[in-house]
Amino acid sequence: MAADDHHSHDHDHGSELSEMQVRVRALETILTEKGYVEPAALDQIVENVETKIGPHIGARIVARAWVDPEFKRRLLADATEAVNALVGYDPVAAHLIAVENTTKTHHVVVCTLCSCYPWSVLGLPPVWYKSFAYRARTVIDPKGVLADFGVKLPAETEIRIWDSTAETRFLVLPMRPSGTEGWSEEQLVELVTRDSMVGTGVARSPQEAAR
Numbered sequence: 310m311a312a313d314d315h316h317s318h319d320h321d322h323g324s325e326l327s328e329m330q331v332r333v334r335a336l337e338t339i340l341t342e343k344g345y346v347e348p349a350a351l352d353q354i355v356e357n358v359e360t361k362i363g364p365h366i367g368a369r370i371v372a373r374a375w376v377d378p379e380f381k382r383r384l385l386a387d388a389t390e391a392v393n394a395l396v397g398y399d400p401v402a403a404h405l406i407a408v409e410n411t412t413k414t415h416h417v418v419v420c421t422l423c424s425c426y427p428w429s430v431l432g433l434p435p436v437w438y439k440s441f442a443y444r445a446r447t448v449i450d451p452k453g454v455l456a457d458f459g460v461k462l463p464a465e466t467e468i469r470i471w472d473s474t475a476e477t478r479f480l481v482l483p484m485r486p487s488g489t490e491g492w493s494e495e496q497l498v499e500l501v502t503r504d505s506m507v508g509t510g511v512a513r514s515p516q517e518a519a520r
Contacts, residue, residue, distance in 0.1 A: 362428060362429050362430070362432055363431070363432035364431050364432050364501075364502075364503040364506070365498075366392075366396060366429070366430045366431075367427075367430040367431045367480060367501070367503070367506045368498045368499075368501035368502075368506075369395070369396075369494075369498055370384065370391075370392055370395060370396075370430060370480070371482055371483065371497075371498075371501045371505075371506065371512075372494045372495075372497035372498040372500075372501060373395060373494060374407075374482055375485045375489075375494075375497050376493075376494050376497065380395070381482075384407045384482065385407050385408075385409060385482070388405040388406055388407035388480060389404060389405045391407075392405060392430060392480075404476055404477045404478070405427060405429075405430070405477075405478050405479070405480060406471075406477060406478070406479050406480070407479075407480045407481075407482050408469070408471060408479060408480075408481055408482065409481075409482040410481060410482065410483050410484050410508070410511075411484065412466070412484070413465075413466065413467060414466065414467045414468075414469060415455075415462055415466050415467070415468050415469070415508065416468075416469050416470075416471060416479075416481045416508045417447060417451055417454075417455070417468060417469070417470050417471070417481075417507070417508035417509060418470075418471050418473060418479045418480075418481060418507050418508050419438075419443065419444055419447040419448065419470060419471070419472060419473070420438075420444060420472065420473040420474070421444050421445075421447075421448060421472050422444075422474075423439075424438060424439040424444075425473035425474055425475055425478060426438060426473065426478065427473075427478035427479065427480055430480055430506075431480075431503055431506055431507070432503070435503070438507070447470060448470055448472075451468045451470060452468065454509070455468070455509065458504065458509045458510060459510075460509065460510060460511060471508075480506055481505065481506050481507060481508040482506075483501070483505040483506065483510075483511055483512045484511070484512065485497070485512065486500055486512050486513065486514045486515060487514075488514070488515050489515060499513070499518050500512045500513045500514075500515070500518055501513075
């Protein structure tokens with residue numbers, strides 16, 4: 310390969326990285342060279358983020374609770390223990406609490422100070438969750454916030470707000486949609502949305518899932 314070609318090749322690849330990615334790569338290189346981090350450990354963290362955490366984990370937890378009364382009991386009693394036992398590794402760095410939506414009570418999770426979020430079971434938080442508007446409005450106008458998300462609750466439904474912290478995170482167990490009697494856990498997983506596990510949404514109906 311000619312020198313000019315090689316230079317062009319490197320330049321093309323370098324241009325694919327954003328300024329933030331370049332900074333992260335430089336920081337990673339410095340920390341590795343100084344012995345503060347191990348490349349293998351970083352690779353494992355990246356693999357965990359890509360494959361072992363995210364909304365699909367939360368959806369699996371919810372679907373299991375819908376079909377397994379004993380697991381549901383354990384989840385509501387000690388979500389950290391129940392989730393770690395189900396997933397097969399320890400994804401919960403902070404104390405996790407599960408709260409159940411019912412016809413009488415609807416739970417919504419927010420972090421009023423920053424953006425604490427149960428990333429181990431829901432993945433990275435959406436932009437709106439981190440916004441000041443959501444963090445401020447949810448505690449003073451929860452029904453208005455839910456309406457913005459398309460969630461309309463009966464007037465008599467009590468809305469409870471849970472404020473996440475660095476030590477305590479929350480997972481909402483949404484109500485199981487009607488018309489799913491006899492469905493398998495795998496089928497039910499497809500009805501669980503990220504927003505329904507935050508409380509700003511509800512689980513999909515079978516009709517919505519079919520569409």
